[in-house]
Amino acid sequence: MTNTDFSAPRDITPNRMGTAGFTLSLAFIVLSFLYGIISAIIIGAGDSSYKMTDSVFLQFSTILMLNAWLLGLILSVLGLRSHPKGKATAGLIISLLPIISIIGIIGSQISTPISFENELKERKAQVIERIKDVRTAQRAFRAEYQRYAEDFDELERFLHTNPTELRCDIEQLRYIPNSDNEFIMETGFTKTSSNRTGPFIEVRAPYKLFLDTIKYRQEIINLIDEEVNGFDRYPGIKFGSTDEADNDIGNWE
Template identity: 30%
Template structure:
Protein backbone atom coordinates (compact mmCIF):
# COMPACT_ATOMS: atom_id res chain seq x y z
CA UNK A 1 0.00 0.00 0.00
CA UNK A 2 2.71 2.43 1.03
CA UNK A 3 4.70 1.45 -2.06
CA UNK A 4 1.69 2.22 -4.27
CA UNK A 5 1.19 5.60 -2.60
CA UNK A 6 4.86 6.38 -3.09
CA UNK A 7 4.62 5.60 -6.81
CA UNK A 8 1.54 7.80 -7.15
CA UNK A 9 3.27 10.65 -5.33
CA UNK A 10 6.31 10.32 -7.60
CA UNK A 11 4.11 10.35 -10.69
CA UNK A 12 2.25 13.41 -9.47
CA UNK A 13 5.50 15.13 -8.58
CA UNK A 14 6.95 14.35 -12.00
CA UNK A 15 3.81 15.70 -13.64
CA UNK A 16 4.04 18.88 -11.59
CA UNK A 17 7.70 19.32 -12.53
CA UNK A 18 6.93 18.84 -16.23
CA UNK A 19 4.01 21.27 -16.03
CA UNK A 20 6.19 23.85 -14.29
CA UNK A 21 8.95 23.40 -16.87
CA UNK A 22 6.42 23.84 -19.69
CA UNK A 23 5.04 26.97 -18.03
CA UNK A 24 8.54 28.44 -17.65
CA UNK A 25 9.30 27.77 -21.32
CA UNK A 26 6.05 29.47 -22.35
CA UNK A 27 6.76 32.49 -20.13
CA UNK A 28 10.27 32.86 -21.55
CA UNK A 29 9.32 32.28 -25.18
CA UNK A 30 6.29 34.57 -25.27
CA UNK A 31 8.27 37.88 -25.14
CA UNK A 32 10.82 36.48 -27.60
CA UNK A 33 8.12 35.55 -30.11
CA UNK A 34 6.40 38.90 -29.54
CA UNK A 35 9.59 40.84 -30.27
CA UNK A 36 10.29 38.82 -33.40
CA UNK A 37 6.80 39.45 -34.76
CA UNK A 38 6.87 43.11 -33.66
CA UNK A 39 10.10 43.66 -35.59
CA UNK A 40 8.67 41.99 -38.70
CA UNK A 41 5.51 44.09 -38.61
CA UNK A 42 7.34 47.33 -37.85
CA UNK A 43 9.74 46.75 -40.76
CA UNK A 44 6.83 46.26 -43.17
CA UNK A 45 5.00 49.30 -41.82
CA UNK A 46 8.10 51.51 -42.04
CA UNK A 47 8.63 50.47 -45.66
CA UNK A 48 5.02 51.38 -46.44
CA UNK A 49 5.41 54.76 -44.72
CA UNK A 50 8.54 55.42 -46.80
CA UNK A 51 6.53 54.69 -49.95
CA UNK A 52 3.79 57.07 -48.82
CA UNK A 53 6.44 59.74 -48.23
CA UNK A 54 7.90 59.16 -51.71
CA UNK A 55 4.45 59.57 -53.25
CA UNK A 56 3.69 62.72 -51.23
CA UNK A 57 6.99 64.36 -52.20
CA UNK A 58 6.26 63.65 -55.89
CA UNK A 59 2.73 65.02 -55.48
CA UNK A 60 4.02 68.23 -53.91
CA UNK A 61 6.61 68.68 -56.65
CA UNK A 62 3.79 68.70 -59.19
CA UNK A 63 1.04 70.54 -57.30
CA UNK A 64 2.89 72.56 -54.66
CA UNK A 65 0.96 71.00 -51.76
CA UNK A 66 0.56 67.63 -50.09
CA UNK A 67 -2.73 65.76 -50.15
CA UNK A 68 -4.57 64.49 -47.06
CA UNK A 69 -6.53 61.97 -49.13
CA UNK A 70 -5.23 58.50 -49.97
CA UNK A 71 -7.54 57.98 -52.94
CA UNK A 72 -6.21 61.20 -54.48
CA UNK A 73 -2.63 60.10 -53.84
CA UNK A 74 -3.17 56.63 -55.29
CA UNK A 75 -4.90 58.05 -58.37
CA UNK A 76 -1.98 60.46 -58.81
CA UNK A 77 0.52 57.58 -58.72
CA UNK A 78 -1.46 55.60 -61.28
CA UNK A 79 -2.06 58.37 -63.79
CA UNK A 80 0.53 61.15 -63.55
CA UNK A 81 4.03 61.46 -64.99
CA UNK A 82 7.17 62.78 -63.35
CA UNK A 83 9.81 64.95 -65.01
CA UNK A 84 13.28 63.43 -65.29
CA UNK A 85 16.30 65.54 -66.29
CA UNK A 86 19.26 63.63 -67.72
CA UNK A 87 22.74 64.97 -68.40
CA UNK A 88 24.12 64.04 -71.82
CA UNK A 89 27.90 63.97 -72.03
CA UNK A 90 30.78 63.56 -69.60
CA UNK A 91 31.48 65.97 -66.73
CA UNK A 92 35.25 66.39 -66.10
CA UNK A 93 36.37 65.87 -62.52
CA UNK A 94 37.55 69.48 -62.39
CA UNK A 95 34.11 70.93 -63.16
CA UNK A 96 30.69 70.91 -61.59
CA UNK A 97 27.79 69.76 -63.71
CA UNK A 98 26.45 73.32 -63.84
CA UNK A 99 29.78 74.67 -65.11
CA UNK A 100 30.07 71.89 -67.68
CA UNK A 101 26.58 72.77 -68.87
CA UNK A 102 27.49 76.46 -69.09
CA UNK A 103 30.59 75.64 -71.18
CA UNK A 104 28.59 73.40 -73.50
CA UNK A 105 30.50 70.25 -72.52
CA UNK A 106 27.25 68.53 -71.62
CA UNK A 107 23.60 69.11 -72.37
CA UNK A 108 20.43 68.17 -70.58
CA UNK A 109 17.48 66.22 -71.83
CA UNK A 110 14.12 66.43 -70.08
CA UNK A 111 11.54 63.69 -70.45
CA UNK A 112 8.55 62.36 -68.56
CA UNK A 113 7.92 58.88 -67.21
CA UNK A 114 4.91 57.43 -65.38
CA UNK A 115 5.24 57.86 -61.62
CA UNK A 116 4.16 54.26 -61.10
CA UNK A 117 7.07 53.02 -63.22
CA UNK A 118 9.61 55.49 -61.86
CA UNK A 119 8.93 55.37 -58.12
CA UNK A 120 7.00 52.13 -57.61
CA UNK A 121 8.61 49.75 -60.05
CA UNK A 122 8.54 46.79 -57.69
CA UNK A 123 7.02 43.69 -59.22
CA UNK A 124 3.24 43.75 -58.69
CA UNK A 125 3.43 46.63 -56.19
CA UNK A 126 0.04 46.71 -54.39
CA UNK A 127 -0.57 50.41 -54.97
CA UNK A 128 -4.28 50.14 -54.11
CA UNK A 129 -3.25 48.91 -50.65
CA UNK A 130 -1.04 51.96 -49.97
CA UNK A 131 -3.55 53.26 -47.42
CA UNK A 132 -3.56 50.06 -45.35
CA UNK A 133 -1.21 49.06 -42.54
CA UNK A 134 0.56 46.02 -44.10
CA UNK A 135 -0.07 43.58 -41.26
CA UNK A 136 -3.13 41.84 -42.63
CA UNK A 137 -5.67 43.69 -40.46
CA UNK A 138 -7.13 46.14 -43.03
CA UNK A 139 -6.57 49.00 -40.58
CA UNK A 140 -5.77 52.25 -42.37
CA UNK A 141 -3.00 54.77 -41.88
CA UNK A 142 -4.10 58.19 -40.61
CA UNK A 143 -2.94 61.01 -42.89
CA UNK A 144 -3.41 64.78 -42.83
CA UNK A 145 -1.79 67.99 -44.03
CA UNK A 146 -1.09 71.41 -42.59
CA UNK A 147 0.89 74.63 -43.09
CA UNK A 148 3.29 75.77 -40.35
CA UNK A 149 5.37 78.90 -39.86
CA UNK A 150 9.12 78.51 -39.42
CA UNK A 151 11.15 80.62 -37.00
CA UNK A 152 12.04 82.93 -39.89
CA UNK A 153 8.38 83.51 -40.71
CA UNK A 154 8.20 81.29 -43.80
CA UNK A 155 5.07 79.18 -44.31
CA UNK A 156 5.90 75.55 -45.02
CA UNK A 157 3.52 72.88 -46.26
CA UNK A 158 3.71 69.70 -44.18
CA UNK A 159 2.01 66.33 -43.99
CA UNK A 160 1.83 63.56 -41.45
CA UNK A 161 0.98 59.89 -41.78
CA UNK A 162 1.00 57.40 -38.94
CA UNK A 163 -0.15 54.04 -37.62
CA UNK A 164 -0.72 53.33 -33.94
CA UNK A 165 1.39 50.57 -32.42
CA UNK A 166 -1.76 48.85 -31.16
CA UNK A 167 -3.05 48.69 -34.75
CA UNK A 168 0.25 47.41 -36.12
CA UNK A 169 0.49 44.78 -33.37
CA UNK A 170 -3.19 43.84 -33.36
CA UNK A 171 -3.69 40.18 -32.49
CA UNK A 172 -0.55 39.87 -30.38
CA UNK A 173 -0.48 39.60 -26.58
CA UNK A 174 -2.38 42.62 -25.22
CA UNK A 175 -0.28 43.02 -22.09
CA UNK A 176 2.98 42.84 -24.04
CA UNK A 177 1.70 45.61 -26.32
CA UNK A 178 0.93 47.74 -23.26
CA UNK A 179 4.37 47.00 -21.82
CA UNK A 180 6.06 47.94 -25.10
CA UNK A 181 4.18 51.24 -25.43
CA UNK A 182 5.00 52.15 -21.83
CA UNK A 183 8.70 52.16 -22.71
CA UNK A 184 8.35 54.35 -25.82
CA UNK A 185 8.02 58.09 -26.32
CA UNK A 186 5.74 57.57 -29.33
CA UNK A 187 3.00 54.96 -29.44
CA UNK A 188 2.95 55.02 -33.23
CA UNK A 189 5.12 54.86 -36.32
CA UNK A 190 4.93 58.23 -38.04
CA UNK A 191 6.37 60.03 -41.04
CA UNK A 192 6.24 63.81 -41.23
CA UNK A 193 4.67 66.11 -38.63
CA UNK A 194 1.69 68.46 -38.50
CA UNK A 195 3.11 71.08 -36.12
CA UNK A 196 6.72 71.36 -37.25
CA UNK A 197 8.71 71.24 -40.49
CA UNK A 198 10.86 68.14 -40.01
CA UNK A 199 11.68 67.45 -43.67
CA UNK A 200 9.23 64.53 -43.67
CA UNK A 201 11.39 62.52 -41.27
CA UNK A 202 10.13 59.29 -39.77
CA UNK A 203 10.12 58.92 -35.99
CA UNK A 204 12.12 55.71 -36.38
CA UNK A 205 14.98 57.55 -38.14
Protein backbone atom coordinates in the same frame (compact mmCIF):
# COMPACT_ATOMS: atom_id res chain seq x y z
CA MET B 1 -12.04 -34.45 -1.30
CA THR B 2 -10.55 -30.95 -1.63
CA ASN B 3 -7.68 -30.52 -4.07
CA THR B 4 -5.63 -27.48 -3.07
CA ASP B 5 -2.79 -26.36 -5.32
CA PHE B 6 0.10 -24.86 -3.33
CA SER B 7 2.52 -24.84 -6.28
CA ALA B 8 1.83 -21.21 -7.34
CA PRO B 9 1.10 -19.10 -4.27
CA ARG B 10 -0.25 -15.61 -4.99
CA ASP B 11 1.14 -12.46 -3.37
CA ILE B 12 -1.95 -10.64 -2.15
CA THR B 13 -0.06 -8.22 0.11
CA PRO B 14 -1.26 -4.66 -0.72
CA ASN B 15 1.24 -2.07 -1.82
CA ARG B 16 0.73 0.30 1.10
CA MET B 17 3.34 2.81 -0.06
CA GLY B 18 1.83 3.04 -3.54
CA THR B 19 -1.70 3.37 -2.16
CA ALA B 20 -0.65 6.12 0.26
CA GLY B 21 1.20 7.98 -2.48
CA PHE B 22 -1.79 7.77 -4.81
CA THR B 23 -4.16 8.95 -2.07
CA LEU B 24 -1.99 11.94 -1.15
CA SER B 25 -1.60 12.88 -4.80
CA LEU B 26 -5.37 12.91 -5.22
CA ALA B 27 -5.68 14.90 -2.01
CA PHE B 28 -3.29 17.49 -3.46
CA ILE B 29 -5.47 17.86 -6.57
CA VAL B 30 -8.65 18.25 -4.47
CA LEU B 31 -6.98 20.72 -2.08
CA SER B 32 -5.66 22.76 -5.02
CA PHE B 33 -9.13 22.98 -6.52
CA LEU B 34 -10.68 24.04 -3.21
CA TYR B 35 -7.84 26.49 -2.58
CA GLY B 36 -8.48 28.18 -5.90
CA ILE B 37 -12.20 28.57 -5.20
CA ILE B 38 -11.74 29.84 -1.64
CA SER B 39 -8.94 32.22 -2.67
CA ALA B 40 -11.14 33.72 -5.38
CA ILE B 41 -13.95 34.21 -2.87
CA ILE B 42 -11.69 35.82 -0.25
CA ILE B 43 -9.83 38.09 -2.66
CA GLY B 44 -12.96 38.89 -4.63
CA ALA B 45 -14.68 40.06 -1.47
CA GLY B 46 -12.50 43.19 -1.45
CA ASP B 47 -9.99 44.73 0.88
CA SER B 48 -12.65 45.78 3.36
CA SER B 49 -13.46 42.22 4.36
CA TYR B 50 -9.97 40.76 3.93
CA LYS B 51 -8.82 39.84 7.43
CA MET B 52 -5.67 38.51 9.03
CA THR B 53 -7.42 35.18 9.58
CA ASP B 54 -7.93 34.91 5.82
CA SER B 55 -4.20 35.41 5.24
CA VAL B 56 -3.34 32.79 7.86
CA PHE B 57 -5.84 30.39 6.31
CA LEU B 58 -4.34 30.81 2.85
CA GLN B 59 -0.80 30.31 4.16
CA PHE B 60 -1.83 27.19 6.09
CA SER B 61 -3.65 25.83 3.03
CA THR B 62 -0.56 26.39 0.89
CA ILE B 63 1.67 24.52 3.35
CA LEU B 64 -0.87 21.69 3.57
CA MET B 65 -1.02 21.36 -0.21
CA LEU B 66 2.75 21.35 -0.60
CA ASN B 67 3.12 18.69 2.08
CA ALA B 68 0.46 16.53 0.44
CA TRP B 69 2.16 16.90 -2.92
CA LEU B 70 5.68 16.19 -1.63
CA LEU B 71 4.63 13.17 0.44
CA GLY B 72 2.55 11.86 -2.44
CA LEU B 73 5.54 12.10 -4.76
CA ILE B 74 7.93 10.42 -2.32
CA LEU B 75 5.57 7.58 -1.36
CA SER B 76 4.62 6.97 -5.00
CA VAL B 77 8.30 6.61 -5.93
CA LEU B 78 8.89 4.26 -3.00
CA GLY B 79 5.76 2.33 -3.95
CA LEU B 80 7.25 1.48 -7.33
CA ARG B 81 9.58 -0.94 -5.55
CA SER B 82 6.67 -3.20 -4.61
CA HIS B 83 3.80 -4.95 -6.38
CA PRO B 84 1.20 -4.13 -7.54
CA LYS B 85 2.53 -0.88 -9.02
CA GLY B 86 -0.69 0.50 -10.49
CA LYS B 87 -1.57 3.04 -7.80
CA ALA B 88 2.07 4.00 -7.28
CA THR B 89 2.43 4.74 -10.99
CA ALA B 90 -0.80 6.75 -11.04
CA GLY B 91 0.30 8.69 -7.96
CA LEU B 92 3.66 9.47 -9.55
CA ILE B 93 2.03 10.73 -12.74
CA ILE B 94 -0.35 12.97 -10.78
CA SER B 95 2.53 14.31 -8.67
CA LEU B 96 4.59 15.14 -11.75
CA LEU B 97 1.82 17.21 -13.35
CA PRO B 98 2.60 20.39 -11.34
CA ILE B 99 6.29 20.07 -12.24
CA ILE B 100 5.44 19.71 -15.93
CA SER B 101 3.11 22.72 -15.70
CA ILE B 102 5.81 24.85 -14.05
CA ILE B 103 8.33 23.86 -16.71
CA GLY B 104 5.80 24.78 -19.39
CA ILE B 105 5.12 28.18 -17.80
CA ILE B 106 8.85 28.94 -17.48
CA GLY B 107 9.41 27.88 -21.08
CA SER B 108 6.57 30.13 -22.22
CA GLN B 109 7.96 33.08 -20.26
CA ILE B 110 11.32 32.60 -21.95
CA SER B 111 10.07 31.98 -25.50
CA THR B 112 7.30 34.62 -25.62
CA PRO B 113 9.59 37.70 -25.38
CA ILE B 114 11.88 36.20 -28.03
CA SER B 115 8.95 35.52 -30.37
CA PHE B 116 7.59 39.01 -29.77
CA GLU B 117 10.93 40.65 -30.55
CA ASN B 118 11.15 38.67 -33.80
CA GLU B 119 7.61 39.68 -34.80
CA LEU B 120 8.23 43.31 -33.84
CA LYS B 121 11.39 43.46 -35.95
CA GLU B 122 9.78 41.79 -38.96
CA ARG B 123 6.56 43.80 -38.93
CA LYS B 124 8.29 47.12 -38.29
CA ALA B 125 10.46 46.51 -41.34
CA GLN B 126 7.35 45.86 -43.48
CA VAL B 127 5.57 48.96 -42.17
CA ILE B 128 8.65 51.12 -42.77
CA GLU B 129 8.89 49.89 -46.34
CA ARG B 130 5.21 50.75 -46.98
CA ILE B 131 5.29 54.13 -45.22
CA LYS B 132 8.34 55.08 -47.31
CA ASP B 133 6.15 54.53 -50.37
CA VAL B 134 3.55 56.87 -48.88
CA ARG B 135 6.25 59.48 -48.38
CA THR B 136 7.55 59.03 -51.92
CA ALA B 137 4.05 59.48 -53.33
CA GLN B 138 3.37 62.56 -51.20
CA ARG B 139 6.68 64.12 -52.22
CA ALA B 140 5.73 63.65 -55.88
CA PHE B 141 2.31 65.19 -55.18
CA ARG B 142 3.88 68.18 -53.43
CA ALA B 143 6.33 68.75 -56.26
CA GLU B 144 3.32 69.11 -58.55
CA TYR B 145 0.91 71.09 -56.33
CA GLN B 146 3.11 72.66 -53.59
CA ARG B 147 1.06 70.90 -50.93
CA TYR B 148 0.40 67.37 -49.70
CA ALA B 149 -2.63 65.32 -50.70
CA GLU B 150 -5.39 65.61 -48.11
CA ASP B 151 -6.25 61.89 -48.12
CA PHE B 152 -5.41 58.62 -49.81
CA ASP B 153 -8.22 58.95 -52.36
CA GLU B 154 -6.69 62.15 -53.70
CA LEU B 155 -3.21 60.62 -53.57
CA GLU B 156 -4.30 57.52 -55.50
CA ARG B 157 -5.96 59.60 -58.22
CA PHE B 158 -2.71 61.50 -58.62
CA LEU B 159 -0.62 58.32 -58.84
CA HIS B 160 -2.85 56.80 -61.53
CA THR B 161 -2.20 59.80 -63.77
CA ASN B 162 1.37 60.48 -62.63
CA PRO B 163 3.30 57.18 -62.45
CA THR B 164 5.66 57.13 -59.47
CA GLU B 165 8.09 54.35 -58.58
CA LEU B 166 6.65 52.48 -55.59
CA ARG B 167 7.32 49.07 -54.01
CA CYS B 168 3.60 48.27 -53.60
CA ASP B 169 0.44 48.52 -55.69
CA ILE B 170 -1.28 51.90 -55.60
CA GLU B 171 -4.43 50.35 -54.09
CA GLN B 172 -2.40 48.89 -51.22
CA LEU B 173 -0.60 52.12 -50.40
CA ARG B 174 -3.06 53.23 -47.72
CA TYR B 175 -3.02 49.94 -45.77
CA ILE B 176 -0.66 49.10 -42.91
CA PRO B 177 0.97 45.70 -43.63
CA ASN B 178 -0.35 42.71 -41.62
CA SER B 179 -3.66 44.49 -40.97
CA ASP B 180 -6.78 45.90 -42.57
CA ASN B 181 -6.08 49.28 -41.00
CA GLU B 182 -5.12 52.40 -42.92
CA PHE B 183 -2.25 54.70 -42.08
CA ILE B 184 -3.33 57.75 -40.08
CA MET B 185 -2.54 60.73 -42.31
CA GLU B 186 -2.82 64.43 -41.53
CA THR B 187 -1.84 67.25 -43.91
CA GLY B 188 -2.29 71.00 -44.07
CA PHE B 189 -0.41 74.28 -43.65
CA THR B 190 1.37 75.75 -40.66
CA LYS B 191 3.89 78.45 -39.77
CA THR B 192 7.56 77.74 -40.38
CA SER B 193 10.43 78.83 -38.17
CA SER B 194 10.86 81.89 -40.38
CA ASN B 195 7.19 82.80 -39.79
CA ARG B 196 6.18 81.78 -43.28
CA THR B 197 3.33 79.38 -44.12
CA GLY B 198 4.33 75.97 -45.38
CA PRO B 199 2.76 72.54 -45.90
CA PHE B 200 2.99 69.91 -43.19
CA ILE B 201 2.36 66.17 -43.22
CA GLU B 202 2.28 63.45 -40.58
CA VAL B 203 1.62 59.77 -41.34
CA ARG B 204 1.41 57.30 -38.47
CA ALA B 205 1.07 53.56 -37.83
CA PRO B 206 0.64 52.83 -34.09
CA TYR B 207 2.04 49.54 -32.80
CA LYS B 208 -1.41 48.38 -31.75
CA LEU B 209 -2.59 48.53 -35.38
CA PHE B 210 -0.01 46.13 -36.82
CA LEU B 211 1.13 43.88 -33.95
CA ASP B 212 -0.73 40.84 -32.60
CA THR B 213 -2.58 42.43 -29.66
CA ILE B 214 -4.17 39.12 -28.66
CA LYS B 215 -1.10 36.89 -28.52
CA TYR B 216 1.26 39.60 -27.24
CA ARG B 217 -1.13 41.83 -25.31
CA GLN B 218 1.08 42.45 -22.27
CA GLU B 219 4.25 42.77 -24.33
CA ILE B 220 2.63 45.48 -26.47
CA ILE B 221 1.36 47.32 -23.38
CA ASN B 222 4.91 47.28 -21.99
CA LEU B 223 6.38 48.41 -25.31
CA ILE B 224 4.01 51.37 -25.62
CA ASP B 225 4.60 52.37 -22.00
CA GLU B 226 8.36 52.24 -22.52
CA GLU B 227 8.23 54.31 -25.72
CA VAL B 228 5.90 56.97 -24.27
CA ASN B 229 7.06 57.24 -20.66
CA GLY B 230 10.61 55.95 -20.93
CA PHE B 231 11.85 57.56 -24.15
CA ASP B 232 9.13 60.16 -24.93
CA ARG B 233 8.74 58.72 -28.43
CA TYR B 234 5.77 57.96 -30.64
CA PRO B 235 4.66 54.33 -30.00
CA GLY B 236 4.80 53.16 -33.58
CA ILE B 237 6.14 54.13 -37.00
CA LYS B 238 5.64 57.66 -38.35
CA PHE B 239 7.11 60.38 -40.50
CA GLY B 240 6.53 64.10 -40.52
CA SER B 241 4.97 66.33 -37.89
CA THR B 242 1.75 68.31 -37.53
CA ASP B 243 3.75 71.00 -35.72
CA GLU B 244 6.44 71.61 -38.33
CA ALA B 245 6.28 72.52 -42.00
CA ASP B 246 8.67 71.02 -44.56
CA ASN B 247 9.42 68.08 -42.27
CA ASP B 248 8.91 64.54 -43.56
CA ILE B 249 11.61 62.80 -41.54
CA GLY B 250 10.79 59.28 -40.31
CA ASN B 251 11.20 58.31 -36.66
CA TRP B 252 13.12 55.20 -37.77
CA GLU B 253 15.82 57.36 -39.40
